Amino acid sequence: MNNSITINSIRFIVLILVQVLILNNINFMGYINPYIYILFIILYPIKNNRSLFIFLSFLLGLTVDMFSDSGGVHAAACVTIAFIRPAALKFTFGAMYDHQTVKFATAEFISNLTYVSILTIIHHFVLFSLEVFNTSEIILILQKTLFSSIFTIILCIFTIIIFGKRK
């Protein structure tokens, strides 16, 4: 239990620092940035206190917002995916989730990919909708969502594969 708290605290801090100091400055093709800090939400232990988890996600988003001067867009996107995470887990892992035995590092590649993709796309859609904040720019929102999602999903999957194997 203690171990899990330490790992998640370190992950929280490291992911935020990596996000704001490195990844926010990539601006590939002008506006495409990966947002891999959501790995904290993706990899958070399955057995959890759900209220605490939603609150931590809010805190994570708000910290990123503070660094990038974006009001509350990351916080909103993070609480949304924290709230729907159980549904996404149930959809992709099915019975494994019911028995609480999901391990991301050892799970099948396809289920991992589906799970990460669902959360990433929803996160990015909420994020960019609130950031642009204008329904007449729906094409811009979808375009940003699509390209940034591809980037984020690839990086998240790589990170899970690279850092997951050791355990």
Added chain:
Amino acid sequence: MQRIINFIIRNQNFLLFALLFALSVFFTIQSHSYHKSKFINSANFISGGIYNSSNSISQYFGLKEENQVLLEENNRLKSILFNTNVTNIDSSLVDSTSFDSKYRLISASVIKNSYSLTTNKLTINKGVKDGLKEDLGVITSKGIVGILDNLSGNYASIISILNTNSKINAQLKKTNHFGTLEWNTVSSEIVQLVDMPKIAPVNIGDTIVTGGRSTIFPKGIPIGLVTDFKLDAAEDYYTINVKLFNDMTNIGHVYVIENIDAEEIMNLLNNDE
């Protein structure tokens, strides 16, 4: 009563989610208006400190370009100095509203810059302790950057001209026709000058400078060149695309301009109302 409490306990996660989501949306809406994003901005002790230490490392990588910019500015200033025949200036002709008597400049370095969002902001390493206030203009040696927004003791955030909330008075250099400078989020090099009257003699390649109609910027700070222009839907005003002199993606050092008479002018305007 029992039922209400039961309902709250049963749906506590959803209610928590709804509450936090509403709070985030509230912060988002607040950040879309000036000086209201008090709680969540990067001009605070923690994020300012982290950006400052990361910037103290990364600024070494840009030293060569920074030197080049300084050299060019020195070159320009020296050529003005040498080409002005100082002895010929008649003291009675010196404009009393000239640049140096009304404005105070404070130099600062940018510790965080963004240009890929729709509401871009920069953070600089000077704050209230260095005499900065809200609503001061920020420029570089090449052109304008933005307007000061939130301040803490040692840091301040700037609303970049690449921000959909930014509206700056600008005019043609050759005549006094003026309009409003906005940004349509498409490119970080091009901004839009709207509400320029149809009668104005706009040509491609004309220089756009700041207008003297606000207390924020002095008149005549360079902004950019006209790349193309068209009449708006009502066919009364031009919408002009302006290519910025500044490379907004690469900003190292900036100057903050304080108009010493701003308060007096604002008081005068308020008395009129």
